[in-house]
Amino acid sequence: MTQDGRLIRGERTRTAVLDQALVLATVAGLDGLSLSQVADALGVSKSGLFAHWRSKEALQLAVIEHARAQWTERIIRPALAAPRGIRRLWAVHDTRLAFYEAEVLPGGCFFANAHFEYNARPGVIRDRLAVELTDWMTFLTTLAADAVALGELRPGAEPGGVAYETESLGVCAVMQAPVLGRDVTFRRARRAQLEHLRALATDPTILPEPT
Amino acid sequence: MTQDGRLIRGERTRTAVLDQALVLATVAGLDGLSLSQVADALGVSKSGLFAHWRSKEALQLAVIEHARAQWTERIIRPALAAPRGIRRLWAVHDTRLAFYEAEVLPGGCFFANAHFEYNARPGVIRDRLAVELTDWMTFLTTLAADAVALGELRPGAEPGGVAYETESLGVCAVMQAPVLGRDVTFRRARRAQLEHLRALATDPTILPEPT
């Protein structure tokens, strides 16, 4: 970074590469990610990428970190504006659905895809993904505990009860899309599925409405 | 097939290849499947595979068909031995969990993995996967409708209600495994998760017990 605060050239291309790599990885998979394709899509040389990351694995880890930063910025941070308790839990649900609806990532949920891809492939990547998922589950569990402590959520489903349910909803949102896509367009199908999920989530036997 | 009913040489290797390819594809992904690895694992030549399938894509489609046949044989057919209604619905749940517990496929659920892999990749493979998932959902919906008609299951959650819930359980079983694996062993973690899912499924607000 220069003294006046503007991004220097290297930092600009670095974030551009991470943005592009995140999109490509969400579609082709984190392992199917091709350095050549990333470089070509940005109009830079492939060897230039190795000036920023010394290996493909290093770039993959950076992509995961980038995805988490985006997740925090677009889902967690806006939701934390809601008051504590059940309303904050619902805010997380809403910001997440809004993020999917915005289709920032054409391949759906990066983390869900990555987890299924590396589920049976031990190594640095899977370890890192496991940390991300653990943190996310802990975050949801904490919110749920908050809601229980405030008397806004019936206890007894812990540990991981509400969080688990919430997690599965988003996961399946991606899961179901191709099926419905045979009848309507792919984009509209995903939206319809999300509406269905929202309706399912409002079932008071699963998650009570905020009062 | 010869006149006395024994498998001829070609058929034997064909099924052996499909068995091996299914295992490898469940771990490395249907796209990450390598013909060289399949051939090496079986001690046959890579070029010999092209005597059975004219392209990698043809083999991938055959693997999907093979996975469906295995699914039908090990999950659907045993479950159909149960009497119609809620008990048959529960039988499907049990045979499915048993199949996962047996760890026939080291990578977890082949279809769940494949769906996430090809979610954003239109083409012949995704179209075929969509058909498989549609058939599976239709099957579950039919079983649920049966149970409703027999008065063993409360109506109102259709379409896709119970089926959707059941589907999400199995999907998430694979999803969560790496996380818990940090505390206990990977294999024991998956089993523990399955037990948790079973307990969750017995919640009468989600799916009532068979009477």
Add this chain to the structure above:
DNA sequence: TATGTTTACGAACGGTCGGTCTTATTGTAC
């Protein structure tokens, strides 16, 4: 036994992969 098909092999193809060089340009600091 003779014939044609199926099945399998080894060698090789063009292409892409991740990765490593050398070289040139850019921007900063002195």
Add this chain to the structure above:
DNA sequence: GTACAATAAGACCGACCGTTCGTAAACATA
């Protein structure tokens, strides 16, 4: 201006990819 590090490009490497080819057994049929 000079020195220096960061950044980028281009040529190139060995490895692996899916695929094709020619060839040769194995097999069914006659």
